[in-house]
Amino acid sequence: MKLNDTIVALATPSGAGAIAIIRVSGPEALSIVSPLFKAKSKKNLEEQPSHTLHLGNLVDAERTLDEVLISVFRAPKSYTGEETVEISCHGSPYIQQEIIQLMIRKGCRSAEAGEFTMRAFLNGKMDLSQxxxxxxxxxxxxxxxxxxxxxxxxxxxxxxxxxxxxxxxxxxxxxxxxxxxxxxxxxxxxxxxxxxxxxxxxxxxxxxxxxxxxxNVLKNGIPVAIVGEPNVGKSTLLNALLNEERAIVSDVAGTTRDSIEDEMSIGGVGFRFIDTAGIRETEDKVESIGIKRTFEKISQAQVVVFLLNAENFKVESSKFKVEIKKIHNQFPQKPLLILANKIDQLVEEEKTRLYKDLNEVEGASLQLISAKTGAGVEELKTKLLEFVNTGALRNNNTxxxxxxxxxxxxxxxxxxxxxxxxxxxxxxxxxxxxxxxxxxxxxxxxxxxxxxxxxxxxxxxxxxxxx
Structure with a gap:
C-alpha cells in the first residue's frame, strides 16, 4: 500500500440515497478536485481555508455531473492529517461512480479497506487502539x-x-x-x-x-439459551421477546429441530436469544441431533432460561426438578432462570404453590410469564439485565x-x-x-x-x- 499518493472512496454506504459522500485524501487532493469544481461564488478551491464549505457544480470537461457541496480540510487539521476534500453529492449510484471514476482518471487511486484510518494512525492523529x-x-x-x-x-x-x-x-x-x-x-x-x-x-x-x-459479551451480545421440553412455548416466548413471528409456533411437539437465533437490545445492552430444540427422550434421529445441539448452545450461553409449562408442573414437579438440577449441575457457573409459562391458565392459589415449589430448586431464580398474552415479558427483560455486570459500564470505567x-x-x-x-x-x-x-x-x-x-x-x- 503506497501512502504518499492521493486516494478516493465512497465514505457512505453504497446504493441509492438522498446524498452520498466521496472522500479524497492525499497531497494532491485539492489540486485534483479544484479544476473540476465550478463554485457558485467563483472562488478558487485551492485558495480556500480549512473547514469551509463550498456549493457548486462538479464537471467533466463540458458535462456537469452534479451540483455538490464540497468540504475542505487542510493538513494537518483533517481526519487523515492530509489534505482532504469531501464531496457531498446526490445519492444516485450512477452519480457516485461517475465522480469516483473521474477522480481516478485525474490522478487518484481507489482507497483500500481502512486506508483513511491507517493514514490517520501513521500521521499521529490517533493511536492504534483508538x-x-x-x-x-x-x-x-x-x-x-x-x-x-x-x-x-x-x-x-x-x-x-x-x-x-x-x-x-x-x-x-x-x-x-x-x-x-x-x-x-x-x-x-x-x-x-x-x-x-x-x-x-x-x-x-x-x-x-x-x-x-x-x-467481550457486551460487545457481541449476551447469549441467552431458551431450553425446556417440547411444546412448552419456547418459540412463542422468542416471538414475544422480539415482537415478531421469528420462530414457527405449532401444537405439534418437536417442531423446532435446530436452534434459531436473533438479537435485541434491552436497556441498551444487546442480547442474543437462542430458541433450542425441546429436550426429551426421542427415537427421531433428526430431533436427537437438535437436542444434542441444545446442550452445545447451553455451554456457549451466558444465561440459561429453562421454560416449563406451569399447568403440567402440578403433576410432573419432581421430573422438572430433576431436569433443572441436571442443567445446574452440568453448568453451575451459569445464571439459571426458571420461567413458568402459561400462567394465564392458573388461579392465584396455584401460582402461590408454584412459587413455593420452584423456589426450593438450588441455583435458580423463578419468573412467572405468559408468552401468549405477554404477561411477565417486561419483568423478564428486567431480570435478564440483572444477570449482566454493567457496573463498569455505568461508571464509565475502561x-x-x-x-x-x-x-x-x-x-x-x-x-x-x-x-x-x-x-x-x-x-x-x-x-x-x-x-x-x-x-x-x-x-x-x-x-x-x-x-x-x-x-x-x-x-x-x-x-x-x-x-
Missing part, C-alpha cells in the same frame, strides 16, 4: 457497544496504557543508567519505589484483563473488548510478574532490564508504538472501504 475503536464504533448495534467504542476512541484505554508505559520507561532508563556506572556500584532507581510501581501496574493490568470477560489487546495485556502481566520476582530475589539490573523491555514492548503493541506491516495489514483489512 483506530481499532473506529471499526467497533461503526459496527456497534446497541448502547453498550457504542459506549465502549466511544470511550476507547476518546483515548480512555490508551491513556491508561500510555501512563503505565511512561512510568515503567522512566524506571527502565534509570536501571539502564546504572549499567553504565556498574563499576562504581551506584543505584539510581530506588528499588522500594520500583516495587510500589510494579504492584500498581499489576493491579491495573489485572483489572483490565478481568474486564475483557464483561467487554473495558477491554479487543482480543488483541487482551493477549498483549496477559503477556505484559507475565513480564511484570517476572520483574517482581527479580526485584524480590535481588536480581541484577542488566537482567531486570530484559524483562522490563519485554513488558514495554507489549504495552507498545497495544497503542502502536511497537508494530509491523503485517499487524497493520491484519487490523485495517477488517475496516470498510472509505473509512
Amino acid at each position: 483506530a481499532e475503536a473506529v471499526a467497533d464504533l461503526i459496527s456497534s448495534e446497541n448502547q453498550a457497544s457504542h459506549q465502549m467504542a466511544m470511550q476507547q476512541m476518546r483515548g480512555g484505554f490508551s491513556n491508561e496504557i500510555h501512563r503505565l508505559r511512561q512510568e515503567l520507561l522512566d524506571f527502565a532508563s534509570l536501571i539502564e543508567l546504572e549499567l553504565d556506572f556498574s563499576e562504581e556500584d551506584v543505584e539510581f532507581a530506588n528499588r522500594d519505589q520500583f516495587k510500589e510501581l510494579v504492584a500498581r501496574i499489576q493491579q491495573v493490568l489485572k483489572r483490565l484483563i478481568d474486564s475483557f470477560a464483561t467487554g 473495558i477491554v473488548t479487543n482480543s488483541r489487546h487482551y493477549n498483549a495485556l496477559l503477556q505484559a502481566l507475565e513480564e511484570i510478574n517476572k520483574v517482581e520476582e527479580g526485584l524480590n530475589s535481588g536480581l541484577s539490573g542488566d537482567l531486570l532490564a530484559i524483562d522490563i523491555r519485554e513488558a514495554l514492548e507489549y504495552f507498545g503493541e497495544i497503542t502502536g508504538q511497537v508494530t509491523n506491516d503485517e499487524l497493520l495489514g491484519n487490523i485495517f483489512s477488517n475496516f470498510c472501504i472509505g473509512k
Whole structure:
C-alpha cells in the first residue's frame, strides 16, 4: 500500500440515497478536485481555508455531473492529517461512480479497506487502539457497544496504557543508567519505589484483563439459551421477546429441530436469544441431533432460561426438578432462570404453590410469564439485565473488548510478574532490564508504538472501504 499518493472512496454506504459522500485524501487532493469544481461564488478551491464549505457544480470537461457541496480540510487539521476534500453529492449510484471514476482518471487511486484510518494512525492523529475503536464504533448495534467504542476512541484505554508505559520507561532508563556506572556500584532507581510501581501496574493490568470477560459479551451480545421440553412455548416466548413471528409456533411437539437465533437490545445492552430444540427422550434421529445441539448452545450461553409449562408442573414437579438440577449441575457457573409459562391458565392459589415449589430448586431464580398474552415479558427483560455486570459500564470505567489487546495485556502481566520476582530475589539490573523491555514492548503493541506491516495489514483489512 503506497501512502504518499492521493486516494478516493465512497465514505457512505453504497446504493441509492438522498446524498452520498466521496472522500479524497492525499497531497494532491485539492489540486485534483479544484479544476473540476465550478463554485457558485467563483472562488478558487485551492485558495480556500480549512473547514469551509463550498456549493457548486462538479464537471467533466463540458458535462456537469452534479451540483455538490464540497468540504475542505487542510493538513494537518483533517481526519487523515492530509489534505482532504469531501464531496457531498446526490445519492444516485450512477452519480457516485461517475465522480469516483473521474477522480481516478485525474490522478487518484481507489482507497483500500481502512486506508483513511491507517493514514490517520501513521500521521499521529490517533493511536492504534483508538483506530481499532473506529471499526467497533461503526459496527456497534446497541448502547453498550457504542459506549465502549466511544470511550476507547476518546483515548480512555490508551491513556491508561500510555501512563503505565511512561512510568515503567522512566524506571527502565534509570536501571539502564546504572549499567553504565556498574563499576562504581551506584543505584539510581530506588528499588522500594520500583516495587510500589510494579504492584500498581499489576493491579491495573489485572483489572483490565478481568474486564475483557464483561467487554467481550457486551460487545457481541449476551447469549441467552431458551431450553425446556417440547411444546412448552419456547418459540412463542422468542416471538414475544422480539415482537415478531421469528420462530414457527405449532401444537405439534418437536417442531423446532435446530436452534434459531436473533438479537435485541434491552436497556441498551444487546442480547442474543437462542430458541433450542425441546429436550426429551426421542427415537427421531433428526430431533436427537437438535437436542444434542441444545446442550452445545447451553455451554456457549451466558444465561440459561429453562421454560416449563406451569399447568403440567402440578403433576410432573419432581421430573422438572430433576431436569433443572441436571442443567445446574452440568453448568453451575451459569445464571439459571426458571420461567413458568402459561400462567394465564392458573388461579392465584396455584401460582402461590408454584412459587413455593420452584423456589426450593438450588441455583435458580423463578419468573412467572405468559408468552401468549405477554404477561411477565417486561419483568423478564428486567431480570435478564440483572444477570449482566454493567457496573463498569455505568461508571464509565475502561473495558477491554479487543482480543488483541487482551493477549498483549496477559503477556505484559507475565513480564511484570517476572520483574517482581527479580526485584524480590535481588536480581541484577542488566537482567531486570530484559524483562522490563519485554513488558514495554507489549504495552507498545497495544497503542502502536511497537508494530509491523503485517499487524497493520491484519487490523485495517477488517475496516470498510472509505473509512
